[in-house]
Amino acid sequence: MTDFRERAVALDVADPLALWRHQFVIEPDVVAYLDGNSLGRLPLRTRERLTAFIRDEWGGRLIRGWSQGWADLPTQVGDEFGELVGAAPGQGVVGDSTTICIAKALHAAADLRPGRDELVVSADDFPTDRYIAEAVAREKSLTVRHVETTVDGTLDLEAVLGERTAVVLLSHVDYRTGTLQDLTAVTRQVHDAGAVMVWDLCHSLGVVPMDLDAAGVDLAVGCTYKYLNAGPGAPAYLYAAARHLPDLRQPLPGWWSASDLFAMADEYEPANDARRLLSGTPNVAGLLAVREGVAIAAEAGIExxxxxxxxxxSYCIDALDELVADGASLELVTPRDAARRGSQVTVRVPDARGVTADLIDGGVVPDFREPDLLRLGLAPLTTSFAELHEGLVVLQQVLRR
Structure with missing residues (x-):
């Protein structure tokens, strides 16, 4: 791996984003943190912002904080997402968990297609997506159709789309393999079938350029604690195209989604903009952390x-090929074509759980998916090439043992 060490040094020297790494907390006892696709590192400015919020706003302003800016945070931060996802103002909010947002999106999407009775979801998608799809289908008297993944990682939508399809829920990036779907082309295909397209952006938000408005996406959800570094359990982003908002009904119409938040009216009247997607009192600390993460991503530039x-x-795949040539028992699962992958590399290894435990003992933090997938999540703002190299050296040592 000597040549790869030299290559890593050269890439770090030429990296225009290298200085961003110093604006995050870098753990002194970690050789390589390769799990940015699960939880991003803590930005220094977020630590400072939350400290100031606790001391000066919560501690100093108390309930007055709501009338001095807190109440507007869900829609303001939702609009700030626009630069990252190509969304005009008034179409996004931040306020609930990813799971709740997906449930809201599917309920609302199904209501947009009365008379259709099928909901499509990937057979290999993240458990939340599949579980919520099944639950919504039961409540809406829909039939779930599972789309299968072909050998080359594409989705066989032709096999499941039809005149009965109401909603399609898919992940932009496959959480297991890192395969990136063509958001625009798939959305067009779903629309050609007369269905509503709901995207899960959890593994692409912050690292893959997208234009939701231009692509004609109907609804989309993305978590903020991965590549946007907003912290564990930070609230998710929920997008709904402006053309749907007047007719959009979500299943949890709490007071925060009412047209007049403080009217306490007897009859529920939803807000006209994306605020109708909210439910209860938002997590202010979480929203402030999301705001910092979005600002960092926008300043660094999504491109x-x-x-x-x-x-x-690409560097990671080349190095893994070298390990295979050296006798390592690895099989690349992520597409070799850079245009078809997100910001992770997944390999198949025997006993992925045990390999992951050994890597952690050696100071390297990846993660795994049963039964045999080892995932290496690479965060552009915080992962250096030298760090990645050191992690791969430890992986080589573990596999030799």
Whole structure:
């Protein structure tokens, strides 16, 4: 791996995003943190912002904080997402968990297609997506159709789309393999079938450029604690195209989604904009952390993040090929074509759980998916090429043992 060490040094020297790494907490006892696709590192400015919020706003302003800015945070931060996802103002909010947002999106989407009775979801998608799809289908008297993944990682939508299809829920990036779907082309295909398209952006938000408005996406959900570094359990982003908002009904119409928040009216009247997607009192600390994460991603530039992500994953794949040539028992699962992958590299290894435990003992933090998938999540703003190299050296040692 000597040549790869030299290559890593050269790539770090030439990296236009290298200085961003110093604006995050870097753990002194970690050789390589390769799990940014599960939980991003803590930005220094977020730590400072939350400290100030606790001391000066919660501690100093108390209930007055709601009338001095807190109440507007869900829609303000939702609009700030626009630069990252290509969404005009008034179409996004931040306020609930990813799971709740997906449930809201599916309920609302199903109501947009009365008379259709099928909901499509990937057979291999993240458990939340599949569980929520099944639950919504039961409540809406829909039939769940599972789309299968072909050998090359594409989705066989032709086999499941039809005149009965009401809603399609898919992940932009496959959480297991890192395969990136063509958001625009798939959305068009779903619309051609007369269905509503709901995207899960959890593994692409912050590292893959997208334009939800231009692509004609109907609804989308994305978590903020991965590549946006908003912290564990931070609230998710929920997008609904402006053309749908007047007719959009969500299943949890709490007071925060009412047209007049403090009227306490006897009859529920939803807000006209994306605020109708909210439910209860938002998590202010979580929203402030999301705001910082979104601002960082926007300042660094989503195109620049994508460029470095491609370099990181390409370097990683080349190094893994070297390990295989050296006798390591690895099989690449992520597409070799950079245009078809997100910001992670997944390999198949015997006993992925045990390999992961050994890596953690060696100071390297990846993660795994049963039964045999080892995932290496590479965050463009915080993962250096030297760090990745050191992690791969430890992986080589573990596999030799």
């Amino acid at each position: 620049a993040a994508r460029a470095k992500s491609t370099q990181l994953t």
